[in-house]
Every structure is written in structure tokens, then in C-alpha cells.
Amino acid sequence: NAGVTQTPKFQVLKTGQSMTLQCAQDMNHEYMSWYRQDPGMGLRLIHYSVGAGITDQGEVPNGYNVSRSTTEDFPLRLLSAAPSQTSVYFCASEGMTEAFFGQGTRLTVV
Amino acid sequence: EDKVVQSPLSLVVHEGDTVTLNCSYEVTNFRSLLWYKQEKKAPTFLFMLTSSGIEKKSGRLSSILDKKELSSILNITATQTGDSAIYLCAVENYGGSQGNLIFGKGTKLSVKP
Numbered sequence: 001n002a003g004v005t006q007t008p009k010f011q012v013l014k015t016g017q018s019m020t021l022q023c024a025q026d027m028n029h030e031y032m033s034w035y036r037q038d039p040g041m042g043l044r045l046i047h048y049s050v051g052a053g054i055t056d057q058g059e060v061p062n063g064y065n066v067s068r069s070t071t072e073d074f075p076l077r078l079l080s081a082a083p084s085q086t087s088v089y090f091c092a093s094e095g096m097t098e099a100f101f102g103q104g105t106r107l108t109v110v
Numbered sequence: 111e112d113k114v115v116q117s118p119l120s121l122v123v124h125e126g127d128t129v130t131l132n133c134s135y136e137v138t139n140f141r142s143l144l145w146y147k148q149e150k151k152a153p154t155f156l157f158m159l160t161s162s163g164i165e166k167k168s169g170r171l172s173s174i175l176d177k178k179e180l181s182s183i184l185n186i187t188a189t190q191t192g193d194s195a196i197y198l199c200a201v202e203n204y205g206g207s208q209g210n211l212i213f214g215k216g217t218k219l220s221v222k223p
Contacts (some may be wrong), residue, residue: 033211043153043198043213058210090152092211094202099144099211101152 003027006091006102013081013109021076021105023091031094032074036060036087037104043090049074081109112137114201116214124222127189131217133199134181141204143175143182144211148196156184156197189221 007022025032033048045058049068063085065077078085086109091102114135123129133143142160146153157166159175159182166173170189175182186193196216203210 035213040215042215043200043211045210045212048210094211097158098155099158100155101146104152 004091004093004100004102006089006105008105009103011105011107013078013107015081015083015109017081019078019081021078021089021091021107023074023076023093023102024072025074025093025100026072027093027095027100028071029093029095030071032068033058033092033094034064034066034074034076035090035092036085037090038087046076046089078107081107083109085109112201112203112212114199114212114214116197116199116217118217119215120218120220122220122222123189125190127221128185128187129189129219131184131186131197131199131219132181133184133201133214134179135199135201135212136180137201137203137212139204140177141202144200144202145173145182145184146198146200148198148216149194153198186219189219191221191223194219194221 003026005024030051034046035043037043044060046064047066049055052071055066089105117132142158144158145156157173162177170187173184196218198216199214200211
């Protein structure tokens with residue numbers, strides 16, 4: 001997907017470990033967001049940002065932190081991984097006429 | 111509570127058929143409605159609709175928004191097996207400069223040869 005780079009693609013964590021999912025975009029979009037996608041639940045918003053230095057909670061923010069120090073980057077941190085956080089995570093970047101997703105991170109917490 | 115409902119949840123057609131996917135919404139401060147196609151990977155952007163009654167077209171796909179009826183349709187003509195995917199509808203509610211995307215659960219389209 002154009003301009004949104006998300007890493008890693010796959011990750012296995014043990015319960016209690018922490019990690020950061022990286023997301024970067026080169027389209028100068030102000031709005032970026034993180035979603036998780038679970039079977040039967042659709043895409044649910046975790047956190048979003050409307051610009052550098054501004055973040056806010058979405059529908060399912062518990063257990064996750066974000067920061068937005070630059071327009072380009074919007075990392076998602078799992079503070080203490082739990083099995084309930086096993087999911088596919090997508091970063092999205094939105095402009096005035098389009099919105100693109102990163103390739104996704106399949107996270108398994110054991 | 112803001113919500114987006116897609117119908118049908120799943121659909122099986124044969125190649126060459128025309129399909130219509132529906133999306134209805136109840137959202138405060140509507141800004142735009144987006145359609146995505148998701149195969150076994152990240153959703154791929156199809157359309158963003160902001161104005162009622164103006165059709166957006168890309169090849170065999172087209173979409174239109176009806177703000178009065180709080181709904182949108184996505185049409186696919188002359189379907190091909192490569193159109194098999196989950197089609198997601200998302201509505202953006204306006205909060206400040208830009209808002210959040212609220213997703214429906216998707217329509218799973220299967221196109222048989």
C-alpha cells in the first residue's frame with residue numbers, strides 16, 4: 001500500500017513482554033491511526049493522532065500506548081502483552097481524499 | 111452510538127454477475143464514507159465519498175453516497191474471480207481536523223468461475 005510502512009510483519013511474544021510496532025508514512029498526512037482486526041469483530045480503532053504531538057484514544061485503547069513526535073511516525077507500544085492482544089494490527093494514514101493501510105502485523109501472545 | 115452496518119454479510123455469485131453491496135450508517139458529524147477491499151492482507155483503498163449523489167467509478171467498480179438515506183452502495187459489474195474478497199465500508203466522523211474511521215464488519219464476496 002502506497003506510502004505506509006509497518007513493521008514487523010509477524011511477532012510472537014510471551015505474556016508480560018513489551019514491544020513496539022512501527023508505522024511510518026511519507027505522504028505528509030496529518031491523521032494516522034492504529035486498528036486491530038479480530039475474527040467476527042471487524043476493524044477496531046485503538047489510538048489515533050491528528051498531528052504531531054496530538055494523540056487520542058479510540059474504541060479499544062487499554063494495554064496500548066502511542067506517541068507522535070513527528071508527522072511521519074506513529075509507533076504503537078504494547079506495555080505488557082496479554083493473550084487477548086493476539087490479533088492482526090494495522091496502521092492507517094489518511095489524507096483529504098484517501099486513506100491507506102500498512103501491510104499489517106500478525107501478533108501472537110503466548 | 112456510532113455504527114456502520116453492511117449487508118449482506120456474505121455473497122456468492124458467478125463470474126460475469128453484477129453485485130451490489132450495501133452500507134448504512136448512524137454517525138454523528140459525518141465527514142466521509144470509504145470503501146476498502148481486503149484480501150488476505152491489508153485493506154486496499156477503493157473510494158472516498160463525501161458528497162451525496164456523485165458516483166465515483168474505477169473500472170468495473172462504482173460507488174455512490176446517499177446522505178439522506180445515510181447509506182452507500184458499491185457496485186461491481188462483470189465480476190471476476192479476482193474480485194473475491196471482503197469489502198469493508200468505513201465512515202469517518204468529524205472531530206476537529208479529521209475524525210475516526212468506524213468500520214462495518216464487511217461483506218465477504220465469493221465469485222465462482
